[in-house]
Amino acid sequence: MARMTITPRPLLNRRLAEFGTTIFAEMSALALSTGSINLGQGFPDTDGPEEIREAAVRALRDGRGNQYPPGPGVPELRTAVAAHQQRRYGLAFDPDTEVLVTAGATEAIAAALLGLLEPGDEVVALEPYYDSYAACIAMAGGRRVPVTLRPHEGAFRLDLDELRAAVTDRTRLLLINTPHNPTGTVLTRQELTAIAELAVERDLLVVTDEVYEHLVFDDVEHVPLATLPGMRERTVTIGSAGKTFSFTGWKVGWVTADGPLVSAVRTAKQYLTYVASGPFQYAVAEALRLPDAYFTAFRDDLRAKRDLLSAGLTDAGFTVFRPAGTYFVTTDIRPLGEADGLAFCRALPERAGVVAIPNAVFYDRKEAGAPYVRFAFCKRTEVLADAAERLRRAFTH
Numbered sequence: 177m178a179r180m181t182i183t184p185r186p187l188l189n190r191r192l193a194e195f196g197t198t199i200f201a202e203m204s205a206l207a208l209s210t211g212s213i214n215l216g217q218g219f220p221d222t223d224g225p226e227e228i229r230e231a232a233v234r235a236l237r238d239g240r241g242n243q244y245p246p247g248p249g250v251p252e253l254r255t256a257v258a259a260h261q262q263r264r265y266g267l268a269f270d271p272d273t274e275v276l277v278t279a280g281a282t283e284a285i286a287a288a289l290l291g292l293l294e295p296g297d298e299v300v301a302l303e304p305y306y307d308s309y310a311a312c313i314a315m316a317g318g319r320r321v322p323v324t325l326r327p328h329e330g331a332f333r334l335d336l337d338e339l340r341a342a343v344t345d346r347t348r349l350l351l352i353n354t355p356h357n358p359t360g361t362v363l364t365r366q367e368l369t370a371i372a373e374l375a376v377e378r379d380l381l382v383v384t385d386e387v388y389e390h391l392v393f394d395d396v397e398h399v400p401l402a403t404l405p406g407m408r409e410r411t412v413t414i415g416s417a418g419k420t421f422s423f424t425g426w427k428v429g430w431v432t433a434d435g436p437l438v439s440a441v442r443t444a445k446q447y448l449t450y451v452a453s454g455p456f457q458y459a460v461a462e463a464l465r466l467p468d469a470y471f472t473a474f475r476d477d478l479r480a481k482r483d484l485l486s487a488g489l490t491d492a493g494f495t496v497f498r499p500a501g502t503y504f505v506t507t508d509i510r511p512l513g514e515a516d517g518l519a520f521c522r523a524l525p526e527r528a529g530v531v532a533i534p535n536a537v538f539y540d541r542k543e544a545g546a547p548y549v550r551f552a553f554c555k556r557t558e559v560l561a562d563a564a565e566r567l568r569r570a571f572t573h
Contacts, residue, residue, distance in 0.1 A: 265400050
């Protein structure tokens with residue numbers, strides 16, 4: 177009897193076949209192996225407010241959250257999130273039915289897409305986009321449709337006509353990020369109004385990632401999409417403690433939305449982590465009640481660091497796109513005689529002792545992002561000054 181030949185089946189789900197180890201893991205490993213300054217991955221190199229750290233310690237010692245917290249999140253945090261949305265933006269949410277606590281914003285994105293998409297649904301997203309967007313759309317069986325932000329007058333801007341043209345009868349959802357990572361763009365009220373009108377006209381859901389809501393500079397306004405006419409009932413807004421309070425390792429995020437939308441997201445979320453970060457939830461509840469002076473000082477500190485690094489990058493010969501928000505600055509490496517951002521970033525640790533991230537990894541159309549490189553400025557001032565000097569020495573003669 178002839179032996180049957182069995183073709184081995186790939187181990188990785190075909191939906192995830194295009195995704196390997198994240199660029200952040202690769203570049204952070206390079207930073208460690210070369211002793212370079214890591215301006216790649218977006219995490220601060222100092223902790224957040226001491227009183228909030230102590231609140232977490234107190235919760236641990238008091239036995240709050242050491243066992244499974246409630247699935248939707250502890251009531252104290254859900255109430256604090258609702259109060260924050262009301263105080264800041266005039267948005268009223270019921271903390272019992274319209275707020276959901278998640279394991280960071282990344283889980284919130286995943287749960288929203290898994291809970292709201294059917295296989296084959298199209299998701300229009302702003303490119304370049306945070307790398308988890310593409311993977312989460314794939315896991316949900318959706319099809320991503322990129323609309324590219326393009327350089328215009330020193331910033332990356334959205335073409336509203338291109339956005340409208342990307343919407344088809346198969347479009348289920350718009351995935352919006354403002355303030356935008358990696359470009360630092362903050363969508364204007366006019367742009368967001370046009371997005372809202374399109375969503376209402378075509379009866380689309382919107383998931384909006386607003387984790388950098390408190391990091392907007394130069395009198396730029398952050399406008400939550402849910403505040404615009406017709407949007408509260410169709411918008412899932414995602415927030416996070418990590419960026420605002422410099423506790424990225426705590427992984428505390430949240431969703432605010434109309435009750436039925438939160439229910440859909442919670443249905444998926446309960447089968448991901450179910451719950452997470454118990455004691456930290458109590459601490460974040462206190463953090464959200466910090467006085468306005470904290471948020472102002474935090475923003476002003478990041479703005480000064482943005483200016484320091486931007487000036488250093490300009491002096492080194494990069495073209496700098498001055499960010500209006502987030503804690504990332506995108507640069508163009510072509511004035512340095514370079515065109516391949518991935519190769520540039522892989523060589524940069526040995527060349528200058530600094531690590532950055534190639535923006536091409538955030539694009540479907542890699543060539544569109546090839547000459548752009550992202551640096552994080554959420555670091556101590558002396559670290560940024562050192563990095564700027566290293567880059568200057570490496571690229572000026």
